[in-house]
Amino acid sequence: MIYIHNIGSLNLKEGDAFDVKETLKKATGNPYRRTDRYIQMALLGAYRTVGDTKLEPETALYMASGQGDLAVFTRLRDQQHVLKQPPRPVDFINSLSNTAGFYTAQLLNLHGRNLNLTQHGFVVYMTLLLAQNDLQTGAQTQVLVGGVDELLEPVSFTRKFLGICGDQAMGEGSNWMLLNSRKEGAMASLDIVREAMSLSEVKSYLGGVQKTAKVAFGLRCSEATASALLESNDTERFRYESECGFYETAAFYALIRFIEEGEGELIFIEQFEEVFRLIRVQCLP
């Protein structure tokens, strides 16, 4: 078992007016002039999680994203082939996939392992599983994990990139958790169920959980699938979807929202294609 000690969130829906850079500057006192919005989102989410608390310098940093910093790619292409200029060094640097991780480590004075996982489907699950593995084997003593995804204009570009249909509201976010193996002082425990499951296996699994547990579904999971999974048991559903447009790492937001409510157990079910994976969170008194 591993434990969640801090949580922090930035969650925005399509059309929300929110100045990430200004908010970050007010929070940290640093204008972060060479960074772009994606990096600023990472910094703000991480800062909201940790604040001015000094973390152990060896704390590892694992960052997840469905698409990475996609905006910088379009800037680089425009510089080269519309403006007929060489890439701006600052944009090339910001295009490197570990740049947001670097700035986050620098902000929090972290010197441990620093990873970035980018993929469609299960990227939150995989990042949490990596953290769980490393904490359980003692490879790490503490891990700051987070997910960052930025919604680009036009929204249809991001929608196409993620393979999301037109009626799904889109969003963006930067949601983080501080994890370690100590129960003392923790907000919640976290258990990443290792096995991938089919629909019928999830049904069977849910049949064996305590009836007091709640169930939530990832945003790639259809209402029909959710209903099918819940039809044979009376487990209560935890709903967060109305607060959250689609982004690949929104699962972090769902887990954080549940922990903020402060009690009970959540079984979070992620789906990608025909495969299901489960994350369990138990709030602690």
Added chain:
Amino acid sequence: MQKKRVFVNAYESLSCAGNSAELMEAVYAKKSGITIDTSYMPEHKAGLGIFATGEFFASLVAVTQAVLRKSGLDDFKETLLIVGSSVGGIGKSEQIFFKEQSYKNINPKEHAVSVISDTLNGAFGFKESRSISTACTSSTNALMLGQRLINIGAYDNVLVVGADALCYTTVCGFQALGVLSDEKCTPFQKGRKGMNVAEGIAAVLLQDRQTEESVELCGSAGSSDAFHMTNPDPEAGGAISCMQKAIEDAGIEPGDIDYVNAHGTGTPANDTVEALAVSTLLPHNPCMSSTKAITGHTLGASGALEAVIACEVIKRQKIAPQASLQEAENMNVNLPLEAVDQKIRYVLSNSFAFGGNNTALVFGALK
């Protein structure tokens, strides 16, 4: 928890120096695969490592197929795929944009880092796949992740694929940063001019079972300088930290390292700091060389490509010489000018990325 041991049981690679067998011939003969090229930047010469074998994604499948043949496995259906790449499919997107001057027909799924795992999944049907993108440490971190997952018994077979193709973004981007050499790179040389960007593919099969041909992946660790986005910590704190922790993870002492396959890009900043790190942590002065003088810097693929070289060095009990070296900047490191036949138990392989993202691996001969 008792950690399971992790073995490298099959591998193949493709770089500007050829396949794995051709690469090792080139390494020992100090024959660079770099060419001086102006195709990406007509107004600037740059040393680049380019395949002569055509389409990148076809090569990716062919390299992976070669590992399957060598592995003794029937297929990869029970194998986890972990891809390490820094640019993914950006090259494909560039081709479309350059032709049409529009983003309209760019296929976003082919743009992402996961295009590599998607391609390989389509060809081989892996059990699962993951993609790691941390610039030049991508496939080294993928190897570290694979090692950890086998350590805890989560998987028996993990195929790590490091793959990066050349594209305008990387070539022109590194040129804009002023770190590209217009000649073949000269790692650790006094007055060196910079690095050569290159394309590369390397596939390394990690398993929990030992064979007669196995090399053990016995240690790994990562660290973060958190010092500067493009310059390493001049005191080498992050580099020393990750090398030291990888050695500890392997359960050995620094004095047990017999050879260091350096990150050694040929940039002034990297090589100065890496030489300081190695001379500080390894005062017994083991041989060190950078094979990027032969392959160029294959970015996200370099960790896996250099893992192949580390395994070959152990199997052949023959240290890779430092090519293209006339006069070393740091005389406190042991850069062999010719191949050295000696007993090799442990090899340390370093990878360092922008942002001070450091990863080190330790490979060991079977006891």
